[in-house]
Amino acid sequence: xxxxxxxxxxxxxxxxxxxxxxxxxxxxxxxxxxxxxxxxxxxxxxxxxxxxxxxxxxxxxxxxxxxxxxxxxxxxxxxxxxxxxxxxxxxxxxxxxxxxxxxxxxxxxxxxxxxxxxxxxxxxxxxxxxxxxxxxxxxxxxxxxxxxxxxxxxxxxxxxx
Numbered sequence: 001x002x003x004x005x006x007x008x009x010x011x012x013x014x015x016x017x018x019x020x021x022x023x024x025x026x027x028x029x030x031x032x033x034x035x036x037x038x039x040x041x042x043x044x045x046x047x048x049x050x051x052x053x054x055x056x057x058x059x060x061x062x063x064x065x066x067x068x069x070x071x072x073x074x075x076x077x078x079x080x081x082x083x084x085x086x087x088x089x090x091x092x093x094x095x096x097x098x099x100x101x102x103x104x105x106x107x108x109x110x111x112x113x114x115x116x117x118x119x120x121x122x123x124x125x126x127x128x129x130x131x132x133x134x135x136x137x138x139x140x141x142x143x144x145x146x147x148x149x150x151x152x153x154x155x156x157x158x159x160x161x
Contacts, residue, residue: 001026001069002060002089006076007101008134009127010108012146012153016101017073019157024069029059031074053081057088064092077134086139097160098141107147 001024005017014030021028035042035052042048053074060070076082082098089096103111108127144156 001095001097002064002085002092003069003071003097003099004076004082004085005071005073005099005101006082006137008077008108008130009075010112011101011103012111012144013073013075013101015150016099016144016146016153016157017071019154020071020099020161023157023161024071026069026071027063028071028073029056029063031056031072034059049081053084057084060085061088061091064088064094075130075134077130079135079138082137082139096139098137098139099144099157099160100137100141101144101146103145104147 003017003020003024003026005013005020007013017028017030020026031052034055035048038051038055039048056072056074060072063070072085074081076085086096112127142156142160144153144160146153
């Protein structure tokens, strides 16, 4: 199975992705980590982002070749980054589940401000910049509301998987 966990910075993608990884005994590929693996001083340019998402897909392709479940953890805010992942699932003839993680605005702001030792460099200004620019998801997907407790979030994920 290929699971795409997407959404805005601070919504709780990594929390949801971690739960999915545990449930499926899957391998997680996190765009924030891949970016820092590839670039010593990330600039977040379009070209750099293209390389990050291409690398994420290449790594997922290899993991799916080994018959393992894969969880992709990243904003995937643009269709151009999501569509090739769907194609990758078709290539491997595996289910593709898309989970869009959302949270109330005030919850996201608080989470971002409290981050420490996290691979994500996104701050509140990045969240605000992307908030109105997240392109609609055109395939079947499930919205996970991560505004409440961790138990509430995990229960939503359990219903999907």
